Amino acid sequence: MATIVCDVNETLLDLAGLDGPFTEAFCERAEEVKRLWFARLLHTSTVMTTVGTWQDFGVVARTVLRDTADRLGLPLEDAQAGDLVGGMRRLRAHPDVVDGIAALVGAGHRVVALTNSGQATAEAQLAHAGLDVLLDRILSVDPTLRFKPDPAVYAHAADELGAKPGDLVMVAAHDWDCAGAMRCGWRSGFVSRPGQTYNPLLQPPTWRAPDLLALATAIGDGR
Amino acid sequence: MATIVCDVNETLLDLAGLDGPFTEAFCERAEEVKRLWFARLLHTSTVMTTVGTWQDFGVVARTVLRDTADRLGLPLEDAQAGDLVGGMRRLRAHPDVVDGIAALVGAGHRVVALTNSGQATAEAQLAHAGLDVLLDRILSVDPTLRFKPDPAVYAHAADELGAKPGDLVMVAAHDWDCAGAMRCGWRSGFVSRPGQTYNPLLQPPTWRAPDLLALATAIGDGR
Numbered sequence: 001m002a003t004i005v006c007d008v009n010e011t012l013l014d015l016a017g018l019d020g021p022f023t024e025a026f027c028e029r030a031e032e033v034k035r036l037w038f039a040r041l042l043h044t045s046t047v048m049t050t051v052g053t054w055q056d057f058g059v060v061a062r063t064v065l066r067d068t069a070d071r072l073g074l075p076l077e078d079a080q081a082g083d084l085v086g087g088m089r090r091l092r093a094h095p096d097v098v099d100g101i102a103a104l105v106g107a108g109h110r111v112v113a114l115t116n117s118g119q120a121t122a123e124a125q126l127a128h129a130g131l132d133v134l135l136d137r138i139l140s141v142d143p144t145l146r147f148k149p150d151p152a153v154y155a156h157a158a159d160e161l162g163a164k165p166g167d168l169v170m171v172a173a174h175d176w177d178c179a180g181a182m183r184c185g186w187r188s189g190f191v192s193r194p195g196q197t198y199n200p201l202l203q204p205p206t207w208r209a210p211d212l213l214a215l216a217t218a219i220g221d222g223r
Numbered sequence: 224m225a226t227i228v229c230d231v232n233e234t235l236l237d238l239a240g241l242d243g244p245f246t247e248a249f250c251e252r253a254e255e256v257k258r259l260w261f262a263r264l265l266h267t268s269t270v271m272t273t274v275g276t277w278q279d280f281g282v283v284a285r286t287v288l289r290d291t292a293d294r295l296g297l298p299l300e301d302a303q304a305g306d307l308v309g310g311m312r313r314l315r316a317h318p319d320v321v322d323g324i325a326a327l328v329g330a331g332h333r334v335v336a337l338t339n340s341g342q343a344t345a346e347a348q349l350a351h352a353g354l355d356v357l358l359d360r361i362l363s364v365d366p367t368l369r370f371k372p373d374p375a376v377y378a379h380a381a382d383e384l385g386a387k388p389g390d391l392v393m394v395a396a397h398d399w400d401c402a403g404a405m406r407c408g409w410r411s412g413f414v415s416r417p418g419q420t421y422n423p424l425l426q427p428p429t430w431r432a433p434d435l436l437a438l439a440t441a442i443g444d445g446r
Contacts (some may be wrong), residue, residue, distance in 0.1 A: 032255050035294075039259060043266035044422060046273060047399040050372050051406045055424050063424055071258075071418050149273050176270040183274045195294050199267060201278050201286055 001108045002222035003163045004189075005181075006101075006135075007148075007172035008115035008122060011191055012212075013091035013129055021087050026074060037068045042176070045116060045147040054145040056118045061085045089121060093129040094193070100212025101134045107221055112137040114157050114170075116147045137161065149180020158184070169206070169222065171215065178205045189215045224331045225445035226386045227412075228404075229324075229358075230371075230395035231338035231345060234414055235435075236314040236352055244310050249297060260291045265399070268339060268370040277368040279341045284308045312344060316352040317416070323435025324357045330444055335360040337380050337393075339370045360384065372403020381407070392429070392445065394438065401428045412438045 006012055015038070022030040041064045048054065055063075062078075062085045069076035104111050112135055115122045119140040126132040137160070141147055144156045158165055165185030172178055178188035179202040190198055190205035191212055198205065209215035229235055238261070245253040264287045271277065278286075285301075285308045292299035327334050335358055338345045342363040349355040360383070364370055367379045381388055388408030395401055401411035402425040413421055413428035414435055421428065432438035 032259075036255075036259055036262060039262040039266060043262060043269060043399075044424075046266060046269045047372060047402070048424065050269060050273070050374075051399070051402040051425065053402070053425060060424060063422065067420050067422065070420060149270060151273075176266075176274070179270070179274040179276070197290050197293060199286065199290065201267075201271065201283065202274065202276060 001110075002167050002169050002187075002219075003110045003112060003161055004104050004169050004171055004219070004222075005112055005114045005139075005157060005161075005186075006212075007170070007174065007177050008113050008117060008125060009088065009091075010193060010196070011171065011173040012093055012097050012113070012131060013125060014094050015088075015091065017091040018084065018087050021084050025076065025080060025084060026069075029072070029074065033068060033072065033074065036072070037065050040064050040068055042174075046149070046176075049146045049150045056121075057116045057141075057147070058085060058088075058118055058121055061088070088117070089124045090128055091125060093131055094211065096211035096213040097129075097131065098134065100216050101131070103213060103216035104219070105134075107216065107219070109219075109222060110136050110161075112139060112161065114139045114141075114148075114153075116141050118142055149176050149183075151180070151184050154181050154184040154186060158186075169219065171212070175199045175202050175205075179203050182206075189219055191215055224333075225390050225392050225410075225442075226333045226335060226384055227327050227392050227394055227442070227445075228335055228337045228362075228380060228384075228409075229435075230393070230397065230400050231336050231340060231348060232311065232314075233416060233419070234394065234396040235316055235320050235336070235354060236348060237317050238311075238314065240314040241307065241310050244307050248299065248303060248307060249292075252295070252297065256291060256295065256297065259295070260288050263287050263291055265397075269372070269399075272369045272373045279344075280339045280364075280370070281308060281311075281341055281344055284311070311340070312347045313351055314348060316354055317434065319434035319436040320352075320354065321357065323439050324354070326436060326439035327442070328357070330439065330442070332442075332445060333359050333384075335362060335384065337362045337364075337371075337376075339364050341365055372399050372406075374403070374407050377404050377407040377409060381409075392442065394435070398422045398425050398428075402426050405429075412442055414438055 170181030187206040190208040393404030410429040413431040
């Protein structure tokens with residue numbers, strides 16, 4: 001029995017929900033913009049933590065999207081950037097997620113969420129996707145004024161959950177989230193969603209599987 | 224009078240030198256691959272520092288390039304990735320750099336380099352570009368086993384240079400490098416090279432200018 005801590009964006013929720021609006025805004029360059037935006041968003045949030053500044057993840061997402069469009073020479077109004085980023089509140093769960101959470105709960109685990117999204121955004125996202133009722137807790141990085149993979153975030157989550165690091169499993173479609181949690185003594189499960197790979201230079205995850213249901217099987221009773 | 228600490232890749236040296244080889248490898252997607260690769264390289268190096276792992280920057284660059292090609296579904300052999308990243312040793316200086324360094328030295332400043340590149344790579348890069356003879360010191364992050372913008376790197380550089388933070392100016396085409404140094408009490412000069420922007424969520428730089436020569440004028444005697 002363990003506490004399974006699930007990342008939200010890309011791990012539980014499918015960013016493909018942004019494809020329509022991005023295609024409307026950027027036509028044939030939509031996929032390129034989306035990829036570059038998200039890579040730069042992750043870099044920027046990590047840098048902000050390293051240099052000791054803070055803003056809500058949604059504000060960072062909007063700022064970086066505007067800037068990414070600028071750098072590519074693509075026009076984008078502030079309001080339009082806000083609409084596109086607002087689409088993150090209306091994502092669907094990946095099709096394996098409901099069964100995956102059920103399997104984890106069935107095996108006796110407690111399942112919670114831990115996200116870089118702000119608390120209100122995270123709650124709206126998971127309610128829209130119908131996952132809020134399946135999760136024991138929804139935790140945001142907000143109280144730490146830092147972003148994952150900073151150690152302070154995992155320490156805060158462990159504290160909130162009243163769990164020892166060895167009883168916690170970070171489940172994410174991002175290698176950096178798994179590695180960050182493992183640095184704090186957690187175990188980790190990597191969900192290798194399409195397009196997600198695990199950097200061989202980082203500590204490998206404890207478990208890995210292509211989706212959450214398969215990962216639940218791999219984790220078993222978590223021993 | 225101050226010690227002017229210049230970043231190397233993109234700040235002194237022009238990554239446009241990679242355009243030919245990238246176009247050979249990726250045809251019409253070369254620019255997209257290069258942008259995404261560099262954004263993911265910066266994210267990955269920052270993450271590695273946050274989670275406490277280390278590898279030479281060139282190894283990280285090669286690994287992330289292979290992985291970026293994979294994610295985009297573009298074929299790339301290991302050897303080819305090595306050749307492309309090896310091209311970073313043969314970049315030219317931006318056309319304003321020699322005059323910019325001369326102007327800074329003429330104003331009485333000491334001018335040095337501080338880079339995420341490994342020591343041997345940095346020396347080869349700056350020798351190839353003819354800048355080694357103009358620089359007082361070439362410092363790499365190597366001894367710290369961390370990457371910029373981690374505070375330990377700037378502390379190490381200050382120590383090596385025997386300078387107080389207030390007498391140091393980080394000069395970079397990257398907002399995260401300026402902000403990282405400022406967090407450590409340094410001042411900073413942002414070189415707004417084409418395609419480089421300064422994230423408004425980060426502490427603004429002390430000075431900013433479109434190239435190194437203009438920045439030297441802006442800095443003046445550094446008071």
